[in-house]
Structures are given as C-alpha cells and as structure tokens.
Amino acid sequence: MIAIENAACPDYITEKFWRPLVMGVIPIYFGSPTIKDWQPNNKSAIFVEDFTHPRGLANYLNELADNQTLYDSYRQHKLNWRNPISNKKLLHNLVTxxxxxxxxxxxxxxxxxxxxxxxxxxxxxxxxxxxxxxxxNCPLEPVYAHLEDKKMPRNVADWRSMMEVGQCQAKILDEFFRRNSSFHEADFEAELTRRMDRNQCK
Known part of the structure; x- marks a missing residue:
C-alpha cells in the first residue's frame, strides 16, 4: 500500500504508516526520515528512499508479488505471534x-x-x-523523494501557511513559558491573533 506523508518531518509519522501494518499489508513509505526507528521489526515496510530510481522500486515490488516468502518476511508483526515486535523503542512507547x-x-x-x-x-x-x-523542524518547502520529478504541488502555499502559523504558536508558547507566569488559552489566542494581524509571525 502506498503510504506518503503530507510532510517529511523528523517526528511526523501518521496513520498512513500504521494502518497498513494493522491491516497486514506492506507500506511503501515516504515521509519521516526517522521512520526506521519506529517500525515493528527491522523489515516492516518498503522505503522509497532506499531506491535510486522508480524502475528499481517497481522491479522489487514485482519480485515481492511473486515471492510469498519474501512478502511474508515484511509481516512478522502479524505472523510471528510469539514475538511480533522486536523494536524495543516502539515496545517501550506502546506500553508506557x-x-x-x-x-x-x-x-x-x-x-x-x-x-x-x-x-x-x-x-x-x-x-x-x-x-x-x-x-x-518541518521544512517550509516541499521535500521530494530523490527518485521523482520535482513538480511544485498545487497546495504548497497552504502547507507553508500552516507551518508558519504552527511556528508562530511555538514561539508564543516558548515566550509564555520563559516568563514563568500563568496564562489562559484566551491569552494565547489573543497573542496569536495580534501577531497574525500585524504580520509578526515570520
């Protein structure tokens, strides 16, 4: 199953990765550069970044389709009921x-x-x-897999806008925390609105 995130950020891993795993199919993933730290086992997904050309990825998918043993090697979290997850970091976070x-x-x-x-x-x-x-640290400009043509997506302005607002929110929270004084949600929203209206978020 193709699983491409809306953004390629270090800690941005969404249902696009997890749902295929739950369903027992193999994610063909592009997104977070830290994704391999979070897969259930060392071999739980196919990563677009591991291929230098679309042809190589396509050939591997064809090989996978014709080799049940190879296919099942990606689904040990479903098939190995005694030890479905070997990733200790993932296990710790799921439990705690x-x-x-x-x-x-x-x-x-x-x-x-x-x-x-x-x-x-x-x-x-x-x-x-x-x-x-x-x-x-999500980049404001789109991030592309190195094997695809770099065509500017239609919604790039929306993505930049969301990122800039999010960064503005983070700065405001940081300033509030550094003051070490209490504040309410209304204070936060008012400050965000003030900065947005005055174009002070950049």
Missing amino acids: RQYHIGDSSPGASLFDKFECSVCNYVINTARNVMANSRHY
Whole structure:
C-alpha cells in the first residue's frame, strides 16, 4: 500500500504508516526520515528512499508479488505471534504512553491526554531540556523523494501557511513559558491573533 506523508518531518509519522501494518499489508513509505526507528521489526515496510530510481522500486515490488516468502518476511508483526515486535523503542512507547486512539473510557481524549503526557514529561523528567529546531523542524518547502520529478504541488502555499502559523504558536508558547507566569488559552489566542494581524509571525 502506498503510504506518503503530507510532510517529511523528523517526528511526523501518521496513520498512513500504521494502518497498513494493522491491516497486514506492506507500506511503501515516504515521509519521516526517522521512520526506521519506529517500525515493528527491522523489515516492516518498503522505503522509497532506499531506491535510486522508480524502475528499481517497481522491479522489487514485482519480485515481492511473486515471492510469498519474501512478502511474508515484511509481516512478522502479524505472523510471528510469539514475538511480533522486536523494536524495543516502539515496545517501550506502546506500553508506557498514557494516550491511545480508540480509548472510550470516560473523559478520554487522544489530544487532551497527549498534551497532559507532554506536560508531565516536562514537569517530572525534562526540567533541564530545552526544545530545539529538531523538535519543530518541518521544512517550509516541499521535500521530494530523490527518485521523482520535482513538480511544485498545487497546495504548497497552504502547507507553508500552516507551518508558519504552527511556528508562530511555538514561539508564543516558548515566550509564555520563559516568563514563568500563568496564562489562559484566551491569552494565547489573543497573542496569536495580534501577531497574525500585524504580520509578526515570520
């Protein structure tokens, strides 16, 4: 299954990667450069970046279609019921995280619980850790697989706009935190609106 992210950012990995794995099909993936750190096993997906030409990728997919053993080697998270996931980093995060998609318990909200987990991490374990560009480093220009023609997508302006707003939000939050004073959502939204109106987000 073709799985191409909307952006190629270090920590931006979405359902485009996970859903094929859950379904038991092989993702043909392009997106996050850190994706191999998060696959269930060393061989759980086909990565576009591993090929230098579309022909090489196409030939490999044809080989895969004709070789059931090779195909199944990518699906050990489905077929190896004794040890489906060998990636210790992924296992640790699955076991320890406090938020889960599909959690129907009272008060459950994926986004609320994710935000709480970030706050708890900062308060309990990361007081001396400062955010840097790697934590919010999606490029404003589109990123292409090296094997494709570089044609400017129609929605590039929308992507740039979303990124600039997101970066502005991150800067405002950073400033609020550095002041070490309490603030409310309304304060944050008002400051964001003020900067957007005055074109001060860039």
